[in-house]
Amino acid sequence: MEPAILVIDGTYIYIQKSGQFMFQRRSYSMHKHRPLVKPMMFVTTTGYIVSVLGPYFADSKNNDASILNQILNSNIQEIKEWIQENDVFVVDRGFRDSMDLLQQLGIQTEMPSFSKQRKQHTTGESNASRLVTKIRWVVEAVNGRLKTWKYLDRVLPNSQIPYIGDIVRIVCAIFNKFGTPISTGDAEQDQLLGSKMLHLSRKQNSLWERIEREGLFNRPSKWQKMETTTDIIFPVLTEEDLRNLTLGVYQLKLARSYTQEHMSETGGYEVSICKVDANLINAKIQSRHFSSKLYQLWVSFDDCNVQGWYCTCRAGARVVGTCSHVASILWYMGFARHLDKSFDFSKDWTQYLQDASYTPDPISIDESDDEGNTEE
Known part of the structure; x- marks a missing residue:
């Protein structure tokens, strides 16, 4: 049987600041610098949404790795029943603390290279990271689709928090049933592109x-x-x-x-x-x-x-x-x-703003009046 490939990432639903201080602390994201809740998305490489879990808190105790560990250890939605050994999870660097648990479960993990010791990745690391990001973009595209619904793209009142998880799952089900495919490319061309990238990755x-x-x-x-x-x-x-x-x-x-x-x-x-x-x-x-x-x-x-x-x-x-x-x-x-035509560049808005870092040259002021007399 062919292994399943799942792309996993969290998305954000912004909420109001709460007057309940404990909830305010736990829903505040130090990454986004605002209060939010985090649904966790499980998506196939074609863009089909397999599952949406959560939403979760946004504090440091609920980073992506902690959420995935809790899902696996608690067997939420019986996830251990529908993933098998040698299945592949494609994740970003935020899941690096889940690597040991996934390895114990026999799950193969693909993640971009992570290194703080060097200013630049090696050629091999950079090539491997590009292979991962070429697959991982699909979950970002799915998360972007969610925000096309105006309800999910705005700051939700706290009175809606009990319903956020259900609403996100309903929207995802609608996308699965009626939405256009995320990947509309030719299968043969995709195969050729994948082969080309694998060949280049060894250079x-x-x-x-x-x-x-x-x-x-x-x-x-x-x-x-x-x-x-x-x-x-x-x-x-x-x-x-x-x-x-x-x-x-x-x-x-x-x-x-x-x-x-x-x-x-x-x-x-x-x-x-x-x-x-x-x-x-x-x-x-x-x-x-x-x-x-x-x-x-x-x-x-x-x-x-x-x-x-x-x-x-x-x-x-x-x-x-x-x-x-x-x-x-x-x-x-x-x-x-x-090209014969001019470039369609982005609008430059700097002309409409003042710059406090700019200090003009001192202007020499003539203190004499028109008659040549110095004013007191």
Whole structure:
């Protein structure tokens, strides 16, 4: 019998702040910084919702791992009867404290790599994490669907708390019966994509190895800043080519915003070209989360194809798809700059706000009046 594959994650239903202090403490999420309750979702890789358990409290005693441990130890909904040895649970890093229990039950667990000791995952860790996230997105899509119901997308009054669990289960049942499938792709194409990702996951990042070997990192003397990106003969890419390189659409969605922030005054992306290899470019990308952090990336190419990439971000060493920083360079250099129409960037709202960190130059005030007399 084929093993079952379940994708597990908690979702959030926001509630009012309670006047009952014990409940207020236990329903306050330090992660979201607001009161909420947490239903736990069990979903197949096709988006079918197998079960919704809870809702649970939101305090530190009710993190994802604690909730799953309680479900398994208490055999809620007789879960041990419908999961078997060698079944697969796909989870995020929040379930890392459940790994021992799942191993005892014979459940195979797939989780993105987790490491606080290093600033960057190895190529193998990054590749393995991408394989997991490619499967795990389905539970995020299901959770997003729940919030399309306005009742579940707003802050619920506390008088509705007794009914939240039943309402979420009813909505999920409606989705299972009448909703469009989450995954609408061709089965054969999905099989080919999966095989491609597995093949790439066994490879090393040769560009990273070359950068280390040739000392191209932090060596300004080996790079020349290009005034205009038209001087670089970069391969022209279609939208399908970009999806084949990123192996997803999430990175391409972020690519536009990264490009918008890094466009120069002359309208081009600021990149540098290697003095000893015209088919190797370098760029620095501002982190979207931290103002003090810049990521450095490299892309190698020939006349027709992108050959490799490497970025100093946490996931930038992977070869199973690209990070969003590399996707930004690929999107602009290979696709966007060849379009005749202007880019459809996000609206810049900064012009409508004041900036207290900006201090204008002191204005010299002439204290003399029009007659040349100094006022007292």
